Amino acid sequence: MRTYLNNIYMALSTIMIGMKVTFKHLFEPAVTIQYPDVKPQLPSRERNRLYVNMDDCIGCDQCARACPVNCIKIETVKSLPDEDLGQTSNGKRKALWVTTFDIDIAKCCFCELCVFPCPTDCIYMTDVYEFSEFERENLIYDFVTLTDSERKEKKDNYEKMMAEKAAKEEAELKAKEQASKDKPEEKK
Amino acid sequence: MIYEFLSNITGSEILGAIISAFLPLFLFILPFALIAVLLERKVSAHMQDRLGPMRVGYHGILQTVADILKLIQKEDITADANDKTLFNLAPILVFAGSYAVFAAIPFSSSYLGSNINLGLFFIIGISGIVVAGILMAGWASNNKYTLLGAMRSAAQLISYEIPTIMIVVTILMVTGTLNLKEITELQSGYFWNWLIFGGNVTGIAKYLLIPFMIVGFVIIYISTLAEVNRTPFDIPEAESELVSGYHTEYSGMKFAMFFLAEYANMFAVSAIVVLLFFGGYHSPFGYLGNTFGITWLIPIEQLLWFTFKGVGFVLVQMWLRWTLPRLRVDQLMAVCWKYLIPIAFVNLLIVGLITLL
Numbered sequence: 001m002r003t004y005l006n007n008i009y010m011a012l013s014t015i016m017i018g019m020k021v022t023f024k025h026l027f028e029p030a031v032t033i034q035y036p037d038v039k040p041q042l043p044s045r046e047r048n049r050l051y052v053n054m055d056d057c058i059g060c061d062q063c064a065r066a067c068p069v070n071c072i073k074i075e076t077v078k079s080l081p082d083e084d085l086g087q088t089s090n091g092k093r094k095a096l097w098v099t100t101f102d103i104d105i106a107k108c109c110f111c112e113l114c115v116f117p118c119p120t121d122c123i124y125m126t127d128v129y130e131f132s133e134f135e136r137e138n139l140i141y142d143f144v145t146l147t148d149s150e151r152k153e154k155k156d157n158y159e160k161m162m163a164e165k166a167a168k169e170e171a172e173l174k175a176k177e178q179a180s181k182d183k184p185e186e187k188k
Numbered sequence: 189m190i191y192e193f194l195s196n197i198t199g200s201e202i203l204g205a206i207i208s209a210f211l212p213l214f215l216f217i218l219p220f221a222l223i224a225v226l227l228e229r230k231v232s233a234h235m236q237d238r239l240g241p242m243r244v245g246y247h248g249i250l251q252t253v254a255d256i257l258k259l260i261q262k263e264d265i266t267a268d269a270n271d272k273t274l275f276n277l278a279p280i281l282v283f284a285g286s287y288a289v290f291a292a293i294p295f296s297s298s299y300l301g302s303n304i305n306l307g308l309f310f311i312i313g314i315s316g317i318v319v320a321g322i323l324m325a326g327w328a329s330n331n332k333y334t335l336l337g338a339m340r341s342a343a344q345l346i347s348y349e350i351p352t353i354m355i356v357v358t359i360l361m362v363t364g365t366l367n368l369k370e371i372t373e374l375q376s377g378y379f380w381n382w383l384i385f386g387g388n389v390t391g392i393a394k395y396l397l398i399p400f401m402i403v404g405f406v407i408i409y410i411s412t413l414a415e416v417n418r419t420p421f422d423i424p425e426a427e428s429e430l431v432s433g434y435h436t437e438y439s440g441m442k443f444a445m446f447f448l449a450e451y452a453n454m455f456a457v458s459a460i461v462v463l464l465f466f467g468g469y470h471s472p473f474g475y476l477g478n479t480f481g482i483t484w485l486i487p488i489e490q491l492l493w494f495t496f497k498g499v500g501f502v503l504v505q506m507w508l509r510w511t512l513p514r515l516r517v518d519q520l521m522a523v524c525w526k527y528l529i530p531i532a533f534v535n536l537l538i539v540g541l542i543t544l545l
Contacts, residue, residue, distance in 0.1 A: 008527060018511040022235045032239040 047110045048129040050103055052143040056088040056122035059096035063114035063123050071107035072114060075100035077158045088120045097154040098144055105131065106139040208301065212290045220499075221451040222252045228506050235510045262440035267330070270437065274328035278321050279438065279445040285317030286449040289456040294369045296469045296490035307368035308356055311460060312349070315415070318453070319345045322424070322434050325446075329437035337433025340517065341417060341424030347524040348414040348421075354532035355408040358539045359464050362387055362397070372468030379472035384465040396542050400535050405465045407532050409501075412457040414524070416450065418505055420512040421520060458501035462494065469494040 033040050059076040076096040079085055085094035115124055133139050146154065195204030226241070226249065233240030241248030266275060291301040292310050304310055319342050326338020362383065363371050375382050384401050386394035414421035417433075425433030435446040462468060469490035477485030515523065 008531075015508075015512065019507060022507060022511045025235050025237055026231070027234075028237055030234065030239045031237050034239070034242060 042127060046127065047112050047125050049105060049126050049131055050108065050114070050141075051124060051126045052101060052103070053122040053124075054098065054101065054143055054145045056090075056120040057098055057101065057143075058088060058092055058094050058120060059098040060119060062117040062119070066113045066117050068111060068113060069107050069109050071104040073100060073102040073104075074098065077154050079154075080157055080161055088122070090120055092120055097146070097151075097158075099146065099151045099154060101143040102140055103143065104140045106136055209291075212295075212301065213287065216295070217287070217290065217448065217452045217455070220455055221448050222256070224451045224454065224499075224502060225252045225255070225447075227503070228509075231503070231506045232510050235507075256444070259440060259444045264440040264442065265437075267437060269330045271328040271330065274324045275437075276442075278325035278328060279442045279449075280321075281324065282318050282321035283445045283449040283452075285315060285321055286452045286456060288314040288317070290452070292368060293456070293459050293463070294372055294469060295494055296487040297369075298487040299491065300369060303367070303369055305365075305367045308360075308366045308371070308460075308464075311368075311456075312353060312356065315453075315456070316345075316349070318449070325438070326434040329434070331437055333430045334434050334436050337424045337426075337430045337436070341434060344417070344421060344424060344520060345415055347521060348411040348528075351407050351411040351524065351528040351532045352415065354529065354536055355404045355411075356464070358400075358404050358532075358536050359383065361536075361540050361543050362389070368463055368468070372463060372470065375467040376470050378474065379467065382465065382467040382470075382472075393542050393545050396545075397539065400539050400542070401465065403531065403535050404539075405461070407528050407535070408464065409461055411524070411528055412460065413505060413508070414520070416453040416457050418454065419509040420515050422509075422514055423517060423520060426514055454502050454505060455498055458498045458505070459494070461501055462497040466497055 059074060061074050061076070064070075064072040064074045075098075077099050079095055079097055085097070087093055110125075112125060131139075144151070193204075194207050195201045198204050198207070229251070230240045230248075241251035244250040244254045266272060289311050292304060292307040294300040294303075322341045322345075323338045326334045326336075326341070329335070359371070360366060363374055365371060365374075371383075374388060377388065379385065381388045384398075384405055386397035386401060389397065417424050424430075425435070430436070435443055438446060471489060471493045475486050475489050477483060477489060
């Protein structure tokens with residue numbers, strides 16, 4: 001009989017305690033963050049989408065070599081001697097036209113290893129993390145600021161210059177040969 | 189009452205009867221279900237420090253409307269191995285059972301579907317149809333989970349009818365009538381005339397009745413909670429064990445009918461508790477209509493008071509749901525047969541002795 005009454009008392013009193021707890025929580029502010037409207041506070045060293053500031057890029061290819069998954073693809077073309085590409089923000093002279101700077105962000109593993117070797121701090125992590133796409137091709141980001149025709153022009157310029165140089169060298173060589181041919185004749 | 193009024197207005201008895209039959213559905217149960225579903229989600233969310241639906245309308249107030257639109261558009265799936273007749277009949281029967289209860293509930297002194305002398309008895313009897321519907325749904329679905337849920341539901345409902353009826357008999361001994369309107373009129377006046385405070389009995393018997401009436405209220409509240417399959421007595425539709433019990437196989441509008449019946453039942457049960465113990469449609473502090481001498485205001489106030497009290501108890505049901513874990517089957521039976529029924533029986537005897545005084 002005693003346990004019987006004790007059971008009833010325990011049941012009612014514990015239900016009351018439980019109801020008190022839930023009633024308190026009814027008026028507590030919710031912990032929900034209304035995500036697309038309100039964004040959560042990110043940690044201070046969060047790693048998200050990469051960005052390349054092409055004004056500062058010298059095309060040194062160090063980030064591409066540091067990448068463990070080979071998601072960065074860089075192609076460069078030498079500039080002509082009379083072209084001035086300007087300087088980077090930390091005072092380095094730019095000497096290469098960067099004609100390709102593709103980052104396949106679908107492959108990227110967000111390890112941040114490409115950020116450290118950069119001599120001009122032009123590649124860095126941003127705080128953008130919403131960049132889903134319907135086509136995988138759209139995730140290959142092209143950071144080059146040159147237009148397609150400009151890229152072609154730079155390549156052609158370089159080839160032309162190289163061709164001219166080669167022609168010049170050949171001409172010089174020929175001239176030298178000519179000179180060496182001519183000299184003995186002069187001696188005679 | 190409302191039937192005579194409507195048949196006078198329309199000039200046809202049949203039309204009056206049809207309109208008065210559909211009135212509680214469209215005026216009361218559908219809006220109540222819409223609000224209660226939203227309320228349930230909001231209350232549960234805030235009790236768990238969440239926000240609940242927030243997207244449809246301001247703070248999600250149109251969420252249930254959107255849900256209803258979705259349910260209407262859904263395909264009505266009937267599996268091959270189902271017993272088609274029973275499968276289609278079950279949701280109608282369940283809804284009819286819970287809807288018929290509203291026929292005898294006096295919403296206000298001038299709005300009562302049918303003023304029958306055995307109102308309370310009718311409510312208890314007609315709500316038994318729900319068990320048949322649930323069993324039919326469980327059996328016709330041809331699925332082990334639905335059958336388990338239906339069997340549990342039947343066992344639970346039959347067990348918990350007994351303490352409910354015991355308390356109803358207790359009330360019957362105090363009031364001397366089963367007519368719900370008369371029971372309510374006995375509790376008119378101020379809140380100390382409510383049956384939970386001993387009714388309008390005078391003298392020492394009133395004070396002797398109060399503790400036993402409170403015990404009776406607690407018992408009938410627990411047992412009716414079990415009858416509508418709400419947590420902590422929700423083993424018939426235990427989501428984590430039985431998918432969702434007897435309505436697992438239903439989709440679209442048939443599922444919506446089960447859902448509607450569940451919420452209609454929630455209010456019906458709260459209404460019974462209010463009618464028996466908390467003065468029915470009577471205001472606890474008197475009426476504005478009386479103070480200002482506007483007689484037509486009183487029934488409207490009564491309807492508001494009744495709804496207010498009923499929804500209050502529905503809120504307590506939700507509060508309990510998000511507080512207590514589910515009972516095991518043996519615990520469920522133990523609560524009923526070992527605790528509620530003996531206490532209700534002793535309560536019945538003591539109240540009988542007090543009324544003899």
